[in-house]
Amino acid sequence: MSRAPGGANKGTCRSTGEGPVKVLTTVNARIRGWRAARWLLAPASAVLLAGCAHPQSAPQPREPHSPSEQLAELYPRLALSGLFEDGKALADAVPRAEPARILEAYRAARPLDEAGLERFFEAHFRMPRPAPLRQPAPGLPLIEHIEALWPILTRRSPAVPAHGSLLALPNPYLVPGGRFQEIYYWDSYFTMLGFGDAQRPLKRAMVDNFAHLLRTFGRIPNGNRTYYLSRSQPPFFFKMVELTNQEAPAKAFAAYLPELKAEHRFWMAGAEGLAPGSASARVVRMENGALLNRYWDDRDSPRDESYAADVATAKASRREPSQVYRSLRAGAESGWDFSSRWFADGRSLPTIRTVEIVPPDLNSLLFGLEHAIADGCRELRDEACTSAFERRARMRRAAMQRYLWNERTGLFDDYQWREGRLLGNVTAAALYPLFFQVADTAQAARTAATVEAELLKPGGLVTSNRTTGEQWDAPNGWAPLQWIAVSGLRHYGHDELARTIAARWLDTVSGAYGNTGKLLEKYDVITRRPGGGGEYPLQDGFGWTNGVTVALARLYPELLETPASPAEGELRGTAR
Template identity: 55%
Template sequence: MPPRPLSAALALAALLVSALPAAAQRAVATPWPAPPDKLYAELFVDVQTAQVYADQKTFVDATPRDDPATILASYRAQRGAPGFSLKAFVDAHFEPPADTPVDPPSGQGLREHIAWLWPALTRDTAHAPPGGSLLPLPRPYVVPGGRFREGYYWDSWFTMLGLQEAGREDLVDDMIENFASEIDRFGHIPNGNRSYYLSRSQPPFFALMVELAAAREGDAVVERWLPEMRREHAYWMRGAEALKPGQAAARVVRLADGALLNRYWDDEDTPRPESYLQDVATAKQSPDRPPAEVWRDLRAAAESGWDFSSRWFGDGRSLATIRTTAIVPVDLNALLLELERAIAKGCTLAADQACAAQFDGFAKHRVAAIEHHLWHPHGYYADYDWRLGKLRDEPSAAMLYPLFVGAAPRDRAARTLRTAECALLGQGGLAATTAHTGQQWDAPNGWAPLQWIADQSARRYGRPDLAQALDARFLASVERVYGSEHKLVEKYVVDGSGGSGGGGEYPLQDGFGWTNGVVVSLLDLRDQDRAAPAPRRTPARCAR
């Protein structure tokens, strides 16, 4: 998006005065580092509104050349002077983030390229520049690439798959250590290691990371990280004990029958600093709703990792109808079930039988709630709109998460796999949804992590043929793009037209951490499958 003329930008800024500046200037209520929108108040609003940088994420990733309070005071003193230039002020007081281009040697094969990428995408930020948004981490970690210069929570589990394949168990352990340090410091794992991500988390994969390491290193890993798993569970369940049927608090919902499930949430209700203008524009398109409500739902969708998708839209088509906090997502609850089971196992290893029994009980209650509330009569697991009291009808790849964690009964698993095969499997892999909305987590895009969830679900429930078909199609998409563009990207078009994916609020990024981890793991599975082919099976007969 090209920068707007300054006059138009200032006019928009005037419209926003009632929305953010007051929130931006209020005192930070926690000991956490303050995000840029709170540090810089109206300077932040003016910079983002004027689009001093084409990408809204650039300014919030920039490093101040002086103390933020001093910079803000200077801005307030100078901005009214004749000939004042906002861009010149920003250039003088901030160092924009440096992108590290991915420039591999020519002639690399796909596996060779992925092996080359691991050190290229590894960062070590035990000490972060003062005043900036980057949160230091004690150990090295892998970033996705492109504009994503920091580590991301759920991305990292899929990245770790590839690191294990590369023999980098040390880096897997380092990344677990980083996430544990964040739980110890903040009480949760933030979306990414930036101050503006602290108000939310992402899909809770920490237990799966611990289990991934334990598969190579032994069960002592589970017991070691038990305190952090319990703290993460407490974060997701905060407020549950006081809820009455039909009420919700933060990330917990108690349904009308008393069942306890979870939703995505964000502790803030202002525009996301890294997507400020986009969020303001979305709220303007929803004039019948308070802007803060829209912004909370946008932020909650960012916590889901599916930002954005028709899964969260009231009308299934438009971002302006987003209602994320009204939805109980099936994938989130499957992951929390896995966390509860992992805690129960860790407590057993620690000989804490009371704890083991408690979390085993939590897990059993969650399974029962998933089966009762999140099963769609058309034959798949679905999200549930707890405010409207009904299931969401559109199929999405999230339906496979109960299978991925092994919680689905075999009959329901078989029906879910058939639905996924018929509704979502295209010529180039598994689509995220069936809806074409222009959002990046909708058709025709397919994402590497969803391919892995689908592959493992199919194999776990006796459908290696489906797993092999899915793998072959997605790998063909990856290999086609790599052959023409010599890069791996964050998403692919899987409807048969081929090519890199699109949509969403930023240009396509390459690198790309979780794609690399999943692709190299799928290549390994393809090699194994060729050595022991699955029995042939008649494809599902799908109504068209």
Template identity: 50%
Template sequence: MRLRPLALALVALATMGQAAPSPQPPPQVLFGPLFEAVQAARLYPDSKTFADATPREAPDAVMAAWRAEQPQGTAALRAFVNRHFVVPAEPGARPSLREHIAALWPQLTRPALTPPPGSSALAMPQPYVVPGGRFREIYYWDSYFTMLGLKADGQDALIAGMLDDFDSLVARYGFVPNGTRTYYLGRSQPPFLALMADLDPRHDAATAARHLAALRAEHAFWMKGAAAARKNGASARVVRMPDGSLLNRYWDDAPGPRDESWREDVATARASGRPAEQVYKDLRAGAESGWDYSSRWLGDPARLETIRTTQIVPVDLNSLLWAQEKAIARRCAEAGDQACAADFAAQADARARAIQRWLWLPAQGRFADWDRETRQASPRVSAATLYPLFVGLARPDQAQAVARLVRAQLLAPGGLRTTPLRTGQQWDDPNGWAPLQWIAHEGLLRYGEGDLAAIIARAWLGTVQAAYDSTGKMLEKYDVEAHAPGGGGEYPLQDGFGWTNGVTRVFLERYGDQR
């Protein structure tokens, strides 16, 4: 009787052994030549790292991909492994880019804010994400690219809250300020609110009505002065073109040097030999553009004091306003307001005709800014030429021409150049910026230029990874010529960084780790 429990235990163990599946062969057998290539290349300092990796697909599928691709060289081999395996972090190693970005969202999130008396901050009813570094408040166009990454990481509640914040800003001020500070209430930034609203996880009628009201108010802000522009040629943000059509420019309603760059603006005005108030207006308008600063706005690319932003009709701004008008027309139709839908569809059609007539250069195969003083297209080539592709305004033949120009002049080893000119301004070569990588990628994909879009995305991921490996940081901008941290501009390089995190996170989702 005393042996019975032992006998039962032995029977149970035997039964379990019969039911258990046979172990798979070890990685060296499963992955044969792939395993040997990874270990021989010393892809990981510890040989155990790859031996412990988990394949993302069945081993047969991994090996079929290996035979089809036959990656050559360390970089290609590493990219293959990262696409097909989950590789464990090595002891003491930094987290992966995905892990680092996910860990940054809580660090960059701020709670709802009621500013204390005397503060320059604006109230925010819901939590929000800041870019990082010196940018301690929410910024307008940054937030669209940040939201892309939040979406990829399942942060829908935070996206909804940020959209409530933006709708609240429009309700209070009639537009979305550059950032949530009192000193930004004279200007906005590139109008991405219509595209942000499409990221909202909520689809109820009340939310849709709030977004539509905000978009219509924002459009009125950008078109304020249209009647005066028809008479005088330009008023506030509206410009009358030579044929009488209306397009837009960047502007700032406030006078004087910028609060946040007072010393720098005073010095620039003094060096200009021009009326200080005009220089301040052009500097402020350049800040509204988000490209602060670039040879796009300069008479002499080597001298900031020749800035003349208010004389330029920018292709990016007008592309975004066309997309806004199309979005309002669609949302009005969905709400059953056919008169509104027809009105904004007509405005979008008129803007598209003006863009095609004045901002397209068929001989050069590019979309361009237009100069009010010279009354012709600007000679400055820039990544802004991709905005009509991004919003779907370009014709297929125009998109093909722009793709050729990108390959010839804007494609750098580490991503998309901002411009081909090296001026010392931060929105010129050698710097590349996350939002422009996304604009280019999505615009090229829209028109069937998937190979070029993938080249830009993978090159950008390689640059971000290289800088992360050397600094442990996500940065505001990068040197896309040298796969290194960027430079230039009026302040030190910032880390954090909202829009870099967002765009990089989505590219990682689509293309995998490029290490």
């Protein structure tokens, strides 16, 4: 969809208040979503855009149900059966008929033994066809290899199979790769950093896809799957919008202002009338009355794509299962699924408590979003809106300074809002306040010193200083966090440290490429090899590694003057 900045959208959506939200709370993990989803979020999305009508908006359809909601007791039986090595395969399977009819057939056929269940599944579902496994020609220099990957990772889904979990999108988009064959929210920003002139139409197409999701559902889901609709991911949409007009970002924000405001309302829903020291959905009212945010999910059942793993985690926790499921889902919304920063004991997944934590990364993003909305409103000469969102940003920054700065560690930290204390986490999330310029000069200097002492490793920046076996802990490093760190440190003049992180990361990526012929989802930055840990095998492709590699090479072209390239015939498979 083409847009004229400041044109057709001018004057649209003057409201700055929050709309109501209904939060799904239930007691039965197996049938909660199936019975409740029809009223869950449709009222919220209807209110969300009231007074913010987009000139091309269409009436919003009823929100589609996820597979576990549609299939009731059949879904847990399949998910826990052991038939699926990767639970995502079940979540992505396409019913051959209406789910209600399949459910009737299952109830009529019971009891089924395991062999019978497998035959039933094969008769009533089909697995999606995987995308052709292609790689660019061997022997290309690293950046040329990435350029060749863009069309390989591009997908189109203007129409989707009936009854399946995939959500249609009007425009082409890039997927990360590997098992991730749908668009993912926060991945996309870091992927787009690597786009050049040839990918300019794809950049706009992806931004418009996210705008479409905001208009349709009132939020950008984790990815374009029905089972992701109950949660979002770190809100980088405004940063993607900025990439469409880097010379005049305010014009870009003005062009997408209704969608930016809709996303802000999604994150702030539930704030109205919230008492100090309490929380609602993604909003926490601090003890002094200030508003900050947390990660959340509107459902409290096992994730469709990780059902068996979540059930096992809940059993190991010996806590109320719904509490564990909610925090697992909230951890997935954070993008850090999973990390010691969410664990009560700092070590083990069954102690996860994501919803009890106010994190610096999310609040830095929302500070940036509030400034972006203010800039867009200023471009449209809406003084009331400009003033309102500038005030929101000032108040958020003041609250972050008061509650999230840890003087002892010299970092912005995760805050346990129920207990009223900082957690002492040393993670790369502390660099978000530098990326979005929340930190003052002294805080930035303390952060740089702590990061250099605790997180800088031979292969780049490690995610945390704890080793737990989870993929968002040591020894792994991730491309998006390298970009956040390098850019944030450069904002405050810590250029030498920024360049060191970039150099070590590029050396890690190019070295692994030289050995495997691939770009990977994550890397072990301590021993400088492919990364590991987490719920699934290491994936290759890989969208955000590609984008950040190109972006860092543009900043520091001398670092890849002699890029590593694999010798033809010597490629090795991705390490697992």
